[in-house]
Amino acid sequence: MTSPAVSSRALPHPERGEIRLEGVLHALSDPGRLRIVRELAAADGELSCSHFDLPVTKSTTTHHFRVLRALDDLFPGLLDTLLDAAARQAVRVGSG
Template sequence: MSSPAVGSRDLPHPASGEVRLEGLLHALSDPMRLRIVRELAGASGELSCSDFDLPVTKSTTTHHFRVLRESGVIRQVYRGTAKMNGLRRDDLDELFPGLLDALLDAAARQAARLGG
C-alpha cells in the first residue's frame, strides 16, 4: 500500500493489483459500508463525506470510509477542505468482472424486500 508523506493530505490507497477479493467482501459485509457504496454507485460523480446521512457517529462514519478506502472499494481525495469519495468502479470491474454490479443488484433487491 502506498504511504502518504508526513504532513501530506494524500490518503493511502491500495494499487489496483493489491486489491484482494476477501478484503473487498469484508468491506461490503457491513450494512453502513454497503449503503455508502450504493449511494456512490448511484451518484453522477464524487460525493463528500458530509453528503452521507448515516445513523452513526462521525468517528464511526470515518472508520467506515477508511475500511472502504483501504480495501480498494473507494478513492478518497481532498478538494479544499472536503474529503471527496468516488467508487473505484473501473478497477473493480477489471479485477472482478460483474461482481460489483451483482452485489449492488443483490443489495437493491434486499433493500426492496426488507423495505429499506
C-alpha cells in the same frame, strides 16, 4: 511508533496485487460501506465524503472510503451485481 495521520486528500492506495476478493467481500459486508456504495451508485454526479452522514467518527468514515476505492476497476461487474442483489433483498425483506 505510530504513523502520522493521513490527510483525506492523500489517502494511500493499496497495491493492486494486495487486494483480494475475500477482503473486498468482507469490506462490503459492512452496512456502512454498503450504504456508501448504494448512495454513490444512485447519485447523478460525484459525491464528497462529507455528503455522507454516517453514525461513525470522521476517521472511521475515511477508513470506509479507503477500503472501497478502485473496486470496479479491479473486479468489473462486482459492484453492479452487489447493488442488484441489495435491491432485490430490500424488496424481499420489505425495506426497499
